[in-house]
Amino acid sequence: MSTSPTQRIALDARLRHLTVRTVTTLSSAMRRVELEGPDLDGFECFGPSDHAKVFFPAEPGGVPQLPELTDGRFTNRQDPRYVCRDYTVRTWDPAAGALVLDMATHAHGPAGRWAAAAEPGHTLGVYGPKTSKLPPMDRAWYLLVADETGLPALTNWLERLPAEARVLALAEVDDAAAQVPLPGGLPVTWLHRDGAAAGSTTLLADAVAALDLDTAAPGWVWAGAEARAVQAVRKVVTDRGIDRASCSMTGYWRRGTANFDHKSPEAQGADA
Numbered sequence: 001m002s003t004s005p006t007q008r009i010a011l012d013a014r015l016r017h018l019t020v021r022t023v024t025t026l027s028s029a030m031r032r033v034e035l036e037g038p039d040l041d042g043f044e045c046f047g048p049s050d051h052a053k054v055f056f057p058a059e060p061g062g063v064p065q066l067p068e069l070t071d072g073r074f075t076n077r078q079d080p081r082y083v084c085r086d087y088t089v090r091t092w093d094p095a096a097g098a099l100v101l102d103m104a105t106h107a108h109g110p111a112g113r114w115a116a117a118a119e120p121g122h123t124l125g126v127y128g129p130k131t132s133k134l135p136p137m138d139r140a141w142y143l144l145v146a147d148e149t150g151l152p153a154l155t156n157w158l159e160r161l162p163a164e165a166r167v168l169a170l171a172e173v174d175d176a177a178a179q180v181p182l183p184g185g186l187p188v189t190w191l192h193r194d195g196a197a198a199g200s201t202t203l204l205a206d207a208v209a210a211l212d213l214d215t216a217a218p219g220w221v222w223a224g225a226e227a228r229a230v231q232a233v234r235k236v237v238t239d240r241g242i243d244r245a246s247c248s249m250t251g252y253w254r255r256g257t258a259n260f261d262h263k264s265p266e267a268q269g270a271d272a
């Protein structure tokens, strides 16, 4: 029996064909894409870091190739016919029929290029989320750590946490122009790479090491960022004596690796 304090809710994970309704530029490195379509009927999502597999065309403006599902499952993420990457559900508004993804723009991969060129009318496939994860919301403090790719989940966390919780949120981006506006002035400490390559710094781990954390009180650590940056944060958190059962840290991508698997031991921690 699982002893995880995170509650899991199984969802109806269908493959949905969706169309871009609007695109909004959030920062120099992030665009918000609002998706619509009749396939969103029945869509559900509740947890701050819930994510779906998104199927992209090989080049921006093209039509995504969507797989056949076997027993409601898509298994082969490495099948070269499909361009499939994971994205956090930033918001889902059933009344407006709008599913919102906040997507980092970069030139290195098909999803980053798609996000940079997205326009109303473009299409995507979305599979999942398969599971909603509801982490504990009753801890005395929360440490949230992200780069651009983790910012959607970090923002979801900030919107859901109770007002009485002590929240420490760290976000690494390139510079001030890459900071995204957060609802209601939610508190984030921005760390700037200042031109260094994304995923090449120890800014996040260094900032965690310098934090004043009451590790005797019950807390929770969440991280979503480049895999080696998360590994470095994981080491600092472990060294500070924070129990692994109070951590949810995932490498969301890996510098130099296409289609990185966030369920791999490297992404989850070597002893996962």
Ligand SMILES: Cc1cc2nc3c(=O)[nH]c(=O)nc-3n(C[C@H](O)[C@H](O)[C@H](O)COP(=O)(O)OP(=O)(O)OC[C@H]3O[C@@H](n4cnc5c(N)ncnc54)[C@H](O)[C@@H]3O)c2cc1C
Residues within 6 Å of the ligand: 051, 085, 086, 087, 088, 089, 102, 103, 104, 105, 106, 108, 109, 110, 111, 112, 113, 148, 149, 150, 152, 153, 198, 251, 252, 253, 254, 255, 256, 257, 258, 259, 260, 262
């Ligand atoms: C659970 C989960 C949730 C995620 N949520 C989001 C989200 O909400 N928004 C979001 O933007 N991303 C999110 N990501 C990250 C996203 O899936 C990856 O960045 C993905 O690799 C992008 O695919 P690509 O086709 O652009 O690049 P790939 O084809 O996967 O990689 C090609 C090259 O690009 C590099 N690369 C990949 N991502 C980046 C990046 N962000 N910056 C610079 N170089 C990069 C790779 O290292 C590689 O060298 C999430 C990942 C996971 C696992």
